[in-house]
Amino acid sequence: MNEKKAKKQTSAPIPKQQKNLVQLRALIAQLPAYCEDYFIGMESTSSVLTRINYAHDLKIFFQYLAYHTEEFSEKEPRQITLQDLDAVTPQMIERFISYTTLYESQNGILRDNQASGKERKLSALRSMYKYFQRQEMLKLNPAALAVAPRKHEKPILRLEPNEVAALIRLVENGEGLSPRQKKIQEKTKKRDMALLTLMLGTGIRVSECVGINMDDIDFDAYSFRVFRKGGASVILYFGDTVRQALLEYMEERKQIVPVNPADQNALFLSLQRKRIDVRSVENLVKKYAAVVTPLKKISPHKLRSTFGTNLYQQSGDIYLVADVLGHSDVNTTRRHYAAQSDENRRSVINMVKLRDDE
Numbered sequence: 600m601n602e603k604k605a606k607k608q609t610s611a612p613i614p615k616q617q618k619n620l621v622q623l624r625a626l627i628a629q630l631p632a633y634c635e636d637y638f639i640g641m642e643s644t645s646s647v648l649t650r651i652n653y654a655h656d657l658k659i660f661f662q663y664l665a666y667h668t669e670e671f672s673e674k675e676p677r678q679i680t681l682q683d684l685d686a687v688t689p690q691m692i693e694r695f696i697s698y699t700t701l702y703e704s705q706n707g708i709l710r711d712n713q714a715s716g717k718e719r720k721l722s723a724l725r726s727m728y729k730y731f732q733r734q735e736m737l738k739l740n741p742a743a744l745a746v747a748p749r750k751h752e753k754p755i756l757r758l759e760p761n762e763v764a765a766l767i768r769l770v771e772n773g774e775g776l777s778p779r780q781k782k783i784q785e786k787t788k789k790r791d792m793a794l795l796t797l798m799l800g801t802g803i804r805v806s807e808c809v810g811i812n813m814d815d816i817d818f819d820a821y822s823f824r825v826f827r828k829g830g831a832s833v834i835l836y837f838g839d840t841v842r843q844a845l846l847e848y849m850e851e852r853k854q855i856v857p858v859n860p861a862d863q864n865a866l867f868l869s870l871q872r873k874r875i876d877v878r879s880v881e882n883l884v885k886k887y888a889a890v891v892t893p894l895k896k897i898s899p900h901k902l903r904s905t906f907g908t909n910l911y912q913q914s915g916d917i918y919l920v921a922d923v924l925g926h927s928d929v930n931t932t933r934r935h936y937a938a939q940s941d942e943n944r945r946s947v948i949n950m951v952k953l954r955d956d957e
Contacts, residue, residue: 615876619647626654630661631677637730646806646828656723662705663695681736684728689744696721696748717748756895757905758888763799765891770795775890786870791883793841793848794867794875798899800841802906802924804828805880805899812864813852818842827925835923907932 627635634657638650645653661676664683668691671683699712699720712720724742731737758766768774770792773781784791798808807825815824822836837845857863858872865874880899888897895901903924911920921932 616647619651623647623651623654626651626658629658629677630654631679633681633731633736634727636734637727640730641726643830646830648806649828652719653723653726656720657727659699659702660695660720660724663698664691667698681731684731685738687741689741689746692721692724692742692745696745714748721745721747756897756901757908758799758892758895758897758901760909762892763905766795766799766887767792769887769890776886780886783870789844789848789851790867791887793844794880794883795887795902796841796844797837798902799906800837801835802903802910803835804903804925805877808899809867809875809877809880811866813849813866814864815866816845816849818846833925 623638627638634654638654641650641653658676661679664671664679664687665674665676666672670686670691671679674683696717699710699717701709701711704710721742724745725740728737728740728742732740769776770784770788773784773788776784794808797803798805803825807827810826811823817823820836821838821842822834824832824834827833852866852868855868855872857865857868857874859874862868862872862874867875869875869879877899884897884899884902888895888901907920907924910923911917914920917933918929920926921929924932926932
């Protein structure tokens with residue numbers, strides 16, 4: 600009994616990255632065997648979560664071919680061959696995308712997809728076909744010819760400068776929080792200040808933020824290291840406000856002993872003394888933002904949008920913004936961050952004359 604108890608206490612928990620890899624491999628095992636080569640081929644250019652999502656989408660696609668088309672009705676999903684994929688037409692893919700609007704999963708649960716979900720499924724198919732075309736194992740890419748679902752562009756939601764200032768003040772004094780929230784805020788104030796100013800001051804993704812370790816920060820160089828999508832290591836820089844918040848939190852952090860040895864070097868810890876996770880940061884941002892701007896649903900990604908938009912307005916350099924944010928395609932940056940602010944729109948209202956005497 601004592602040996603079993605000791606073994607249980609000393610065994611380290613499985614890191615989340617390893618759990619994701621296990622999940623990915625389980626999904627790949629449900630796909631045709633050649634799909635494994637495709638996922639190995641995209642390791643260097645994608646995150647594990649992206650590959651998991653693509654594996655889910657491809658699983659649904661192969662199930663659709665096997666169970667909902669006459670052409671492949673005599674096959675199981677894993678029996679679909681590359682020759683079969685060459686026989687798929689753009690119209691069949693469009694019917695598949697339409698099918699995912701509302702469908703029943705293998706366990707009998709109804710699933711639905713909006714335009715963004717359908718767009719991701721089409722992206723997964725285009726990516727897979729493109730890979731095997733490049734390997735000269737497929738002749739055609741019908742997914743590239745399929746009509747993409749219409750996606751309505753949403754206006755960029757971000758914090759205005761006065762809202763950013765109000766958010767920082769709220770983290771400092773807790774005014775406006777409920778008694779229970781304020782009690783927690785008093786314990787986490789320095790951590791929250793460091794985390795939020797780092798995200799607002801650098802535009803890093805929430806997944807990058809939670810992965811930062813203490814030895815990733817160089818206070819002398821005003822820099823820190825993050826791991827981008829696909830695992831690439833990048834050095835980013837912060838300003839005086841961020842540096843001060845990090846230094847104040849670091850003194851507190853050094854006094855905390857994490858419960859898990861694997862989290863010994865983690866920068867941001869939860870109240871349970873574990874590496875903080877994405878969901879906790881999402882809840883943290885939501886808590887403070889709901890007080891500052893209750894009509895806006897602010898998430899960590901909206902903090903990234905705030906930084907990106909402000910950087911573009913200050914620099915006017917879309918390529919600089921794309922580089923700092925880690926976008927591989929500058930068109931993504933242009934689409935999301937090069938929008939005019941409400942203030943700029945208001946400034947032009949009297950520039951156009953409608954009457955001679957104006």
